Amino acid sequence: MDKTPFTVYETLIPWCTAERELRRKGLCVVWRKTSLFKIHTPEVRRKEIRYEEKGKSYVREEYETPVGNFYTLREDRGYTFWTVHYAFSSPEDYRKLIFFYKNHRYEPNFEEFIRKEKSLGEDFILRGRIGLEPFQQIIRLMGTERFCIEWMERRDEVLRLYQAIVEAKRKLYPILAESPCFHFNYGGNFTVEVEGPEVFRKYYLPNYEEAAEYLHKKRKLLGTHLDGNCKLIAEYVRDSSLDYIEAFTPYPDTDMTLKEALEVWKGKAIWINFPSSVHLLGKEKVREVTLQFLEEARDYPAFLIGITENMPEDRCEESYRTILDTINFFYS
Numbered sequence: 133m134d135k136t137p138f139t140v141y142e143t144l145i146p147w148c149t150a151e152r153e154l155r156r157k158g159l160c161v162v163w164r165k166t167s168l169f170k171i172h173t174p175e176v177r178r179k180e181i182r183y184e185e186k187g188k189s190y191v192r193e194e195y196e197t198p199v200g201n202f203y204t205l206r207e208d209r210g211y212t213f214w215t216v217h218y219a220f221s222s223p224e225d226y227r228k229l230i231f232f233y234k235n236h237r238y239e240p241n242f243e244e245f246i247r248k249e250k251s252l253g254e255d256f257i258l259r260g261r262i263g264l265e266p267f268q269q270i271i272r273l274m275g276t277e278r279f280c281i282e283w284m285e286r287r288d289e290v291l292r293l294y295q296a297i298v299e300a301k302r303k304l305y306p307i308l309a310e311s312p313c314f315h316f317n318y319g320g321n322f323t324v325e326v327e328g329p330e331v332f333r334k335y336y337l338p339n340y341e342e343a344a345e346y347l348h349k350k351r352k353l354l355g356t357h358l359d360g361n362c363k364l365i366a367e368y369v370r371d372s373s374l375d376y377i378e379a380f381t382p383y384p385d386t387d388m389t390l391k392e393a394l395e396v397w398k399g400k401a402i403w404i405n406f407p408s409s410v411h412l413l414g415k416e417k418v419r420e421v422t423l424q425f426l427e428e429a430r431d432y433p434a435f436l437i438g439i440t441e442n443m444p445e446d447r448c449e450e451s452y453r454t455i456l457d458t459i460n461f462f463y464s
Contacts (some may be wrong), residue, residue, distance in 0.1 A: 135463035136426060138456050139257070139403075140439040150449050155255045157456055161259045162438070166248045168311045169304060172237040182208075190216070197235075200228045212442075214420070220274040220282075226289045229273060233293075240307050252347055260313035262304065262343060265356075266297035267327070267335040268319045276326055298339065307345040313352070317378060318343055320357025322365070329364045337372055344373035357375040359440065361387040366396045376401035379440040382425070385409050391428050394435075401434035411443045411451045418451050422458040 136179065139160045145151050148162035155161065177196040182189070195201060203224055205217035220229060236333060249258050264272060270293055271279045282290050308316060318340060344354045362380065364416040366388065369377065377400055382390040385407040393402055410421050422437070429435035437455065 136459055137436045144439055161256045163256050166245050168245050168260055170239045170241050173235045175235050192374055196229050197231050199231050218275045230296045233300045233458050234298040234328050260316035262318040265319035265339050266294050269297050282404045285362050305343050309346040309350045316352040318356050324361055324364050332365045333368050341373050363387045370396050378403040379405040381405045394432050403436040405440040408441045411447045415454050419458050422455050426462045
């Protein structure tokens, strides 16, 4: 590697003259929008309704299953969404959601990926996605507060739903292993303060290992998006088959420094998210922190700097330029 790569998600950079200049100088855009598979649920009918109310945009998804119906309601905010109504709202929804995931069928969708990779060119990288881990998917179905209640009061039911999602995911791994993509993110956003390190060990790691077994046979890489506090799960991550840790956010925004991560995760690629708080401190601080990271990772063979979180629009262009110019200066 000639120098530390600098990447940004496709949704986090304005498409403009500055963006084109940054790409010419070495910025790589991570494109996450092209799926390698299609999901079919032959016994479940889905309907999407979009509408506006009091100046806000909403998306309602309705699902009809032979064992009952459920729906989700989200407020669409453009760059993200806010869940107004979760798919799970009462214990009666377990059987509906279990049926839904047992009804999952997957179909390869490689042609779209191949076309997009060819059209975007060399300053883009297309990332494959597996979706959320089964346990993380349950939290997304319920919301954090409801999940905590269900985990304490109806854990057996939660684990039945977990197992249904695990079995659905297993159908996907061999398809991805045969795909033209070479690296895949499997979920992430693990929240140790809510779930605890033992949940990570018991219900996250086995799914990473199973996916990695398929992908590694085809020389493909597996990573996950860990942008929260990682100190309590760092050794579990170290001992896993994950090839890279994406969006790791160093101190001061989390409980681990880059130096600590480089030491404990030696042998894995570490693809950081440049700490969001630093963008607010101005150009000189951004340059100082970039140089600090580059010095700490000078002899590390697989280190990347990325932007994986939104920042104020008035800081965007200056921060991107400063990070990229500092990288180029460091290696000049």
